[in-house]
Amino acid sequence: MLDRVNEFFGEMMLTELRGQTFRDYAADRGSKGGARRDLEALRAAINHYHAEETLDMVPKVTLPEKGEPRQSWLTRSEIAKLLLAAMGWVPVSCDVATQQPNRWKRTGWRNPHLVRLIMVGLYTGTRLTAILNLQWMANTTGGHIDLDRGVIYRKAQGERTMHNKRKTPVKIPPRLLRFLRYWHKRDTTIDERGRSVTLRYAVHYGGEKITKPHKAFRSIRATAGLGDDITPHVLRHTRATWLAQAGVEVEQAAASLGMTAEEFERTYAHASPDFQQQAANAF
Structure with missing residues (x-):
C-alpha cells in the first residue's frame, strides 16, 4: 500500500501536500475506494511520525468520499x-x-x-x-x-x-x-x-x-x-x-x-x- 503512495508522493515535502494533491492521487489511482485506503495509511504514517518526532506542520489528508457498501452475494x-x-x-x-x-x-x-x-x-x-x-x-x-x-x-x-x-x-x-x-x-x-x-x-x-x-x-x-x-x-x-x-x-x-x-x-x-x-x- 505504501509502495503505491511512495511512487506518487515520494519526492514531495509535507509542506507541498494540499487538498488538490490528494484529489490528483485519487484520479491517478483510478479507484476511489483504493485511494481512500492508501491515503488512510499515509495519514496514519504522518500522524505516527508527528507523535514520535513532532512536526511543525501536520497536513490535513483529504480522503475521497466513502463508497456505498458492496451488495454482491451468492445464492x-x-x-x-x-x-x-x-x-x-x-x-x-x-x-x-x-x-x-x-x-x-x-x-x-x-x-x-x-x-x-x-x-x-x-x-x-x-x-x-x-x-x-x-x-x-x-x-x-x-x-x-x-x-x-x-x-x-x-x-x-x-x-x-x-x-x-x-x-x-x-x-x-x-x-x-x-x-x-x-x-x-x-x-x-x-x-x-x-x-x-x-x-x-x-x-x-x-x-x-x-x-x-x-x-x-x-x-x-x-x-x-x-x-x-x-x-x-x-x-x-x-x-x-x-x-x-x-x-x-x-x-x-x-x-x-x-x-x-x-x-x-x-x-x-x-x-x-x-x-x-x-x-x-x-x-
Whole structure:
C-alpha cells in the first residue's frame, strides 16, 4: 500500500501536500475506494511520525468520499457451481432460458485449495488474507484453527489490529468442522521417527503458503458462469447476507464476522425477513 503512495508522493515535502494533491492521487489511482485506503495509511504514517518526532506542520489528508457498501452475494446454487468448478467439474450443457450450467462432468483441473478457501470464507466470513494465514496450531504470524474447541482464532498471538479490521474469534459451524477435521487428517503424516507431522497452513497449494489465489479463482468463476464482480471477498458478503436472511440476532451475526452491530445493520439488515416489518404493518 505504501509502495503505491511512495511512487506518487515520494519526492514531495509535507509542506507541498494540499487538498488538490490528494484529489490528483485519487484520479491517478483510478479507484476511489483504493485511494481512500492508501491515503488512510499515509495519514496514519504522518500522524505516527508527528507523535514520535513532532512536526511543525501536520497536513490535513483529504480522503475521497466513502463508497456505498458492496451488495454482491451468492445464492446457494451459485456457491454449488463455484465448488463444482473448484473440484474439477465442467458444464456440458446450459439451461436455454438462463444460459446457466445445468449438467456437469468431472474432466477439468482440480483446485482443492480453492475448495478450502471457499468453504472457510463462506462458513466463517473471514477475510481473504486472514484465511490464507490460518494455521493448524497457534503462532505469531497468523490465526489458527482449534479443532478441539471448535473455534477459529483469526488473529495471531500478540497481533494488534485496526479497529475496522477486527479479527475476532469465530465459532466453527458443524458442517465446516467436519471438513476441517478431514483436511487436518489429510495434512498429517508420520515421519521416519514415528512422529506426527502436520502441514503448517490450513489453505495451501502443495503444502506451500498461497499468496495470490486470484488467477485460479477467476478461472473457476468463469467455469461456474459467474460475473467479474464475484471475488473471494464476496464470500464474506454472502455469509453476512445469509445470516441476515436467517434472522440471526444482529449482535451474534456481527460478532461472528468481526464487525460492529451498527456496521452489520447498515449493510445487511435489509436482507432480514423482519426488515421494517413492524413499520410496514403499522397501519
